[in-house]
Amino acid sequence: MIAAQAVRRPLGCLKTALRHSRQQKALLVRSMATETTTTTPPPSSQPAASTIPPPGLPVRATKFHTIKSNNPEKPIRTAFAVYPRVPSTRSSNPAALEAYHAQQIRRLDRTGARTALFSKTSKDSVRPGDVLQVSTTRGEPFAGVVMSVKRAGVDSAVLLRNHLTKVGVEMWFKIYSPSVTGIDIVWRKPRRARRARLYYLRKPKRDMGNVDHLVDAWRRSRNVFSSKAKGGANQGRPGKHAKGNKRR
Numbered sequence: 001m002i003a004a005q006a007v008r009r010p011l012g013c014l015k016t017a018l019r020h021s022r023q024q025k026a027l028l029v030r031s032m033a034t035e036t037t038t039t040t041p042p043p044s045s046q047p048a049a050s051t052i053p054p055p056g057l058p059v060r061a062t063k064f065h066t067i068k069s070n071n072p073e074k075p076i077r078t079a080f081a082v083y084p085r086v087p088s089t090r091s092s093n094p095a096a097l098e099a100y101h102a103q104q105i106r107r108l109d110r111t112g113a114r115t116a117l118f119s120k121t122s123k124d125s126v127r128p129g130d131v132l133q134v135s136t137t138r139g140e141p142f143a144g145v146v147m148s149v150k151r152a153g154v155d156s157a158v159l160l161r162n163h164l165t166k167v168g169v170e171m172w173f174k175i176y177s178p179s180v181t182g183i184d185i186v187w188r189k190p191r192r193a194r195r196a197r198l199y200y201l202r203k204p205k206r207d208m209g210n211v212d213h214l215v216d217a218w219r220r221s222r223n224v225f226s227s228k229a230k231g232g233a234n235q236g237r238p239g240k241h242a243k244g245n246k247r248r
Helices: 002-037 096-108 113-117 212-233 240-247
Strands: 063-068 076-082 131-136 142-150 157-164 167-174 180-187
Touching: 131 157, 131 212, 142 167, 142 212, 167 180, 180 212
Parallel strands: none
Antiparallel strands: 063 076, 131 142, 131 180, 142 157, 157 167
16 A cells, blocks of 8 residues: 555656646747737827717817926926816706606796795795695685695695694695695794704694684784775775765
């Protein structure tokens, strides 16, 4: 058994040597093939195909920015190209959902009054803490404190809270819903709320309670202004009693 192992050892070393020689020969053949195949292309005056922009793609005009030097022999120290900003894909290709929302808003709100009423940029927009009255085609108008405004395109909504029979009631109203016939600002909060969602009004200490007294005062002020306008319009027209007095 020991003699057989001593005989196999030199055979194994010979096999490894032959394997290494075959690997080196293969590497040599590959290197020679690459050296013979790689040749430098001849110079051509035409630009490469990779540098030519595809048809329909706007070509950007490049500008060179130069930095001057104090050396009179080399007035320009360095220069580099300045490329214009790449146009945003969102501006050139708007999202389909945003375009759909804009189309529906133009169809439902042709005057743009409701969009301006709940816009963030408008100074006269509705803010959390104000009291609104929403009139619908389904029943009596509902008035309440604005707890939050959900701005989601055509699905924008407002959450109002009021007390009915000493029970807190909250209702969501879609701003652009065809069933909503009118939205009036009854009362504005003197100070701007620090939060966008006034969910703390649900607590008994923070709850404003019923806002019917604010609605009644708002209606009386509207009636007063409307009656003054009617009286001022009819001041120049004599009535029946005036005509009778003149005849006498």
